Amino acid sequence: MQEVKLVVSYDDYEEGKRMETLIRELASKPEAASLESLIIGDWGQAYENSPMEFHDTLIELAPSFPALKKLFIGDMESEECEISWIVQTNLAPFVQAFPNLTSFVIQGSSGLELEPLKHGKLEELIIICGGLPKAVLNSIAAAELPELRKLELYLGVEDYGFNGSIDDVLPLLEKGRFPKLEYLGLKNSEIQDEIAKAAANAPILDQIQVLDLSEGTLSDEGAEALLASDKIKQLKHLNLSYHYMSDEMMARWEQSGIPVNVSDQQESDEDDWRFPMITE
Numbered sequence: 001m002q003e004v005k006l007v008v009s010y011d012d013y014e015e016g017k018r019m020e021t022l023i024r025e026l027a028s029k030p031e032a033a034s035l036e037s038l039i040i041g042d043w044g045q046a047y048e049n050s051p052m053e054f055h056d057t058l059i060e061l062a063p064s065f066p067a068l069k070k071l072f073i074g075d076m077e078s079e080e081c082e083i084s085w086i087v088q089t090n091l092a093p094f095v096q097a098f099p100n101l102t103s104f105v106i107q108g109s110s111g112l113e114l115e116p117l118k119h120g121k122l123e124e125l126i127i128i129c130g131g132l133p134k135a136v137l138n139s140i141a142a143a144e145l146p147e148l149r150k151l152e153l154y155l156g157v158e159d160y161g162f163n164g165s166i167d168d169v170l171p172l173l174e175k176g177r178f179p180k181l182e183y184l185g186l187k188n189s190e191i192q193d194e195i196a197k198a199a200a201n202a203p204i205l206d207q208i209q210v211l212d213l214s215e216g217t218l219s220d221e222g223a224e225a226l227l228a229s230d231k232i233k234q235l236k237h238l239n240l241s242y243h244y245m246s247d248e249m250m251a252r253w254e255q256s257g258i259p260v261n262v263s264d265q266q267e268s269d270e271d272d273w274r275f276p277m278i279t280e
Helices: 010-014 019-027 030-034 055-060 092-097 134-141 166-173 192-199 220-227 247-256
Strands: 003-006 037-040 070-073 103-107 124-128 150-156 183-189 210-212 237-239
Touching: 003 019, 019 055, 055 092, 070 092, 134 150, 134 166, 150 166, 166 183, 166 192, 183 192, 192 220, 220 247
Parallel strands: 003 037, 037 070, 070 103, 103 124, 124 150, 150 183, 183 210, 210 237
Antiparallel strands: none
16 A cells, blocks of 8 residues: 655654655645555644644645545644643544545544544554543544444543543444444543443444453453353454453453453552543
């Protein structure tokens, strides 16, 4: 796969370099016509500047990238910008601008919107963040994505943008909302036990092959509900890695015969505080 990553460092931005210019330069090259993957890294001081810096340019020049299948907005290390600091905007127009897009990945959720989210070929949607706003969850639940096969959402914590509840997650556990969905990731959550209990006998389990509840605050409480579910036994894989389950519960999973990942056991602090993998 032909792939290009565009980055504007802090120093480059200070010296006047802009993501808009990099996109125009890329669009003018012969290889633009065959480019399949475009990764937008730091667009320059992303903790205060949003993709509106290059929004209109990328949409205007989208026809220059007719083969584009994968788009990643916000691929940056913590040294460039902490995940929770990355300023986003309404990124739905980016999806609509590329008719052959099959994968859309977003990192960062401050100011993020996906409205309206519609695409005839998108197969993969991944949002990596320390806190996903409920408005984005609602937009995804209302999305028209008939080819979606993988949905991976890092839900995060209230302190960094998650302002929803289990009620905002429940629509994603309904069967048939995305008819071809095979992988559902509702991960990195501070309400992982609630999600586990809701997912344990959810209709979506009759459809998907993989349920990913990893990287959150899952304890024995949520695990008990999953372990008691007959629907869970239908899955090809259950990912519970990075968790707060007890040794006893882990042993029960290992004896269950269910294909499950219970690696990366965490320990809560002395006040029983539990934290997802990614917050700030």
